[in-house]
Amino acid sequence: MKKICLLVLSLLLIFMITPMKPFELEGDAFSGEIKTGAGSYSTIKPNGRDDVQSEIYKTDQIEGPMETNDWWSSTAWTQYSNAQYPHPLAMINQEDGLRIYNPSNLITGQGDYIAGWMNDIDDFVLGHSNVRSFPDTRVDDFSDWFVSNTYQSGTSELNVSYGHGSPYVYATYKGGNPELTFYSTPEIWYGNENSSVLGITTEKGNNYALFGPSGSTWEGLGTKSLTNLLNGKDYFSVAVLPDNSIETLEKFEEYAYSFVVDTKSEYNYVEENSEVVTTFTFETERKEGTNDGTLFALYPHQYKNSNQPLLDYTYESVRGTMKVAEGKSFETKMIFNGVLPSLPELGDYNKETLASYIQEDFDLETSAEDTYWYGKYLGQLSTIAPIAQQMGGMDAANIFHDKLKDGLENWFTASDQNGQLKDKFLFYYNDNWGTLLGYPDSFGSVRELNDHHFHYGYFIKAAAEIARVDKDWASDENWGQMVNLLIKDMANPDRNDDMFPYLRNFDQYAGHSWASGHANFFDGNNNESSSEAMNAWAGIILWGESTGNKELRDLGIYLYTTEMNAINEYWFDVDDENHQPKNGEFNRSTASMIWGGKTVGDAVWWTDNPEEVHGINWLPITGASLYLTQYPEYAKENYETLLAERRNNDWSIWEDLIWMYRAISDPSDAIRQYEERADVFTPEEGNTKANTLHWIGNLDALGTVDNTVTADYPFYAVFKKDNKRTHVVYNMTDEEKTVTFSDNTVVTVGPHEFNIGNGDGGTIPIPGEPGEPGEPGEPGDGTIISEDDFEIEIVENNDESVTFTFTPTTSSTFVDIHYKVNNGAQQNLRTEQDGVSWKYTIQDVREGDQIDFFFTYSKGILAYDTDWYSYELES
Incomplete structure (x- = not known):
């Protein structure tokens, strides 16, 4: 090891860079500059830059920052809305009311994608008997997974409410009655003109119950238009039924008049057993009857991690089978398997080669100016810094830390040296929507509020790497407040904050993030690079711990753990259950994009090239990417499918990422491929040669993550290779720390160190497997x-x-x-x-x-x- 340390340190004498100090402002700051410690942001948009649209379709009922990047967001962005997919239902707000559809029985696999989208001929429109065309639809209220919208024309009004997992749509009326318009005459199999409840089947074969208030009657039976005469009351509900039995209808009737008026999910990270417990609660209001609570359908990532009793009802969706439960709340419990700032240095490979790669990276620079591509540059630096530290000590790491500081401090200051508003490399706060916008922008990050978690995640991860070794830089008095603002923009943990909405990019019920700010697509909202979302959440974890902010640390753990489970279910389908539609097939090993109304496996936004289709959900590969290794058999399938699609391993792009992913299932093959191209390969834009070699070499030594073992400290990993486990801890604190694992292994680790080599823990044979105690x-x-x-x-x-x-x-x-x-x-x-x-x-x-x-x-x-x-x- 001494030989390598000396090699790197000798290189430092040649490539040492003098850190730049933050410049001092000359004169007064401009009037729109808001100071945040040593940093600042602007409340004035720079001249010539784009801005998000000023129009928000909302009622005066909504005050404060506007929720965006949700499955229902198109209602707030457009005159009515585009298609929305809360599952099991789908709907569109349109001028004549709420168009409702149940794709459940018609989910189809088309080889490259799974479709469950709305159709030109859907089930029916829930409208208003006295209004044929409303001027618009406006968001009137929203909670964690429900939304309420208002249609108004003069004194006539229709209010609708619906949400994730709910088979119900709730409605209230002023100045008229519920009028349901069908594309063909529905079959009525329960009720008549004088009953308040009807059971119907639509042209598409979908079954619904229509619940008028007690005492209401019907007009139009036998036609394509049914009107419920409310008889002086103002409420009405619809339920999509799993079948057309009277018994099922009567079960759904028990909760039909218990309107959901609020939804809330609350998470808790239980550190001693590394478990994230999330409680989902429905608040209901009885319109009539005695029942509280509701019926709700759980996604696979929920019921697989819950003890909630389930009924015998199911729906199909593009996320797999949804299972129905009842009550006022349910709980999920998910294991957090830890993150690391980097892999520990344990690989048996050429360290001089790694040192030479680090030397090359001392000169890393970028011409990128927008938040995404500059963020990728920050990602390169923050990934290689802890590797350089392990090889050459803090002097080596600080070359990269200084570059990170220079870049972040520039972005985190809104004024130039003369105190004037800059035109680039700054953040602007838009108080109309409640969002922080970085300039220059890209991929719709300003005009459409797209991808903030992807872009800003790199900034946060970079700041966390500095904070790991320099807490003074990360303090609120210096640059910490600007980092916290970026976190709040994309994942605000404070429901009462008046600057940013709660958890903008994260959908608590779906269990994953959404990329589009407006969701204005017929396929609903979408999320492509799930791995870049994980990079953001890992950045929050590391930042929170490094700065002593456990609220942010635990927020990141909740987001990371929940999204990880969603990735394994919906992007990767590691159990091979959710990508199996009953109609047709899905012949891909991975979903490259998740949409509200479909699952796509053959393309990303810019290409259908197989390397990028697969790799977009791997990058960036860092010490926080070990979740990718939890299912090596799946990783083998994913790689082999890519190989078959490419027809050979003469990779056209991103070969470094492919080797790193291949190391999960076959490190020997990954090493072979790497060695064949070691002198000529070009890393993916957010990766480096050093990180490539370090990852492959250390996975070869350590194996893959054993997700059956946990620790009572978040910064850990348990690796399994052959019959042995290796317990790794990185101590983020300033004091010696003792960590206990669930297999009774105990390790002690010094401040800001890995535990490797100190004799406490390390590698032990796995009980019950070959190599256990003998005779x-x-x-x-x-x-x-x-x-x-x-x-x-x-x-x-x-x-x-x-x-x-x-x-x-x-x-x-x-x-x-x-x-x-x-x-x-x-x-x-x-x-x-x-x-x-x-x-x-x-x-x-x-x-x-x-x-x-x-x-x-x-x-x-x-x-x-x-x-x-x-x-x-x-x-």
Whole structure:
């Protein structure tokens, strides 16, 4: 290791860069500059720059920042709306009312995509008997997964409310009655003119119950238009039914008059067992009857992580089967498997090559000016800095940290050296929508409020890397407030904040983020690069811990853990259940894009090139990307499908990302491909050669994540290779930390260090797999175990103790013993050096006791483990 450290440090003498200090403002700041510690943002838009539209279709009922990037957002952006897919229902607000459709029975697979979108001929329109054309539709209220919209014409009014997972649409009326217009005469199989409730089947074969208030009657039976005469009341509801049985209709009637008026999800990170508990609550208002609560349909990522009792009703969706439950609330519990600032340095590969790559990256610069591509540059620097630190110490890392500081400080200052408003590299706050806009922008990040979590996530991750080693820079007095504003823009944890909406980019019920600000597409909203969302959430985790803000840390853990489960279900479908439509097939191994109304597997926004179609949900690959390794068999399938689609491994683009992903399922093949192209490959724009080699080499050494083991500290990973686990912790704090894993492994790690090599924890055989404790050895003084690398001598003492002497064939800097007495708790302890040998005495043992043990010892710069052995004391 000394040779490599000296190599990198010698390079520093040539490539050392003097840090730039924040410039001092000359004169007064411009009138629209808002100071935030050492930074600032503008409330005045720079001349010549785009802005988001000024019109928001909302009522005066809504005050404060406007929710965007949701499945229903097109209502706020357009005169009526585009298609919306809360599932199981789909709907569009249009001039004659709310057009309703149930795609459940018609989900189809078309090979490259799964479709469940609205149709030119859908089920019916829920309208108003006295208005044929409303001037617009306006958002009147919204909660965590429900929205309420208002249609108004003079004194006539229609209000509708609907949401994720709900089979119901609720409506209230002024100046008229509910009028339902069908494309052909519906079949009526329950009720008549004088009953308040009808059961119907539409032309598409979809079953609904129509719930008028008690005492109401119907007109138009036998025609394409049904009118419910409210009889002096003002409420009405519709439910899509799983079947056309009277028993089912009567079950749905129990909750038909319990209108959902508020929804809320609240999360809690339970650190001691690394679990995210989320509680979803429905607030209902009884219009009649005695029932509270409602019926709701759960997505796969919800019911797979919940003990909520389920009814025998299901719906199909483009996310897979939804299962129905009832009540006022439900709870999910999901395991958080940790994040790391980088992988630990444990790989067996050419360190001089890695050092040369780091040297090359000392000169990393960018010509990018917009928030996305500049963010990718920040991502390169923040990923390589901790690798450089492991190889060459803080002097090496600080070359990259200084570049990060220079870039971020420029963006985080709205005025130039003369105190005037800059025209680029700044953030502007739009108080109409409640959003922070970066200039120059790209991919609709300003005009359409697209992709803020993708763009700003790189900035936050970069700031977190600085904060990991420089808390003063990250303080509120310096640059921390600007980072917190970026977090609040895309994922505000404060419901009462008057600057930004709550969790803008994240859909709590769907379990993942949305990219489009306006969602103004017939296919609904969309999200492409799920991995860039994970990069953002990991950045929040790291930033929160580094700055001592546990609220933000736990927010990031909630977002990261929930989105991870959604990715595994809907992008990757690791259980091969959700990409199996009953009609047709989906022949792709991955979804490249998720839409409200479809799942796409053959294209991204700019290309159908297979490398990018697959790779868009891998990048950027960092220490926070280990969730990709939890299912190596799926990773093998994903890679092999890409290989078949490309027809060979002569990759046209992003070969570095492909090798890094290949290392999950076959590191030897990844190394082979890398070595064939090591001298000529060009990394993906957000990646580096150093990160490529470091990832592949360390996955080869460590294996993949074992998601069955957790820790009581967020910055950990448990790797599994063959029959052994390696427990890794990075201590983000300023004090020594002891971390306990759920398999009873305990590690102690110093401040701002990985635990590798300190003898507490490390690599141990996995119980129950090959390599577990074997048969008892021969008892007696002087028992010898000889292997190529070491010799172990076991001597029983007369004072009810036994001494183990470990003698390596080459010198070791440390030797640790791990043992269990009579299969009790595992102990992990440092032995004492005695010349060339290392000794440890186990006290308080008795004849007949069985000791299962193994040793960890250093050999060169790496640590190795022996097999398990068993020794039985002489009886």
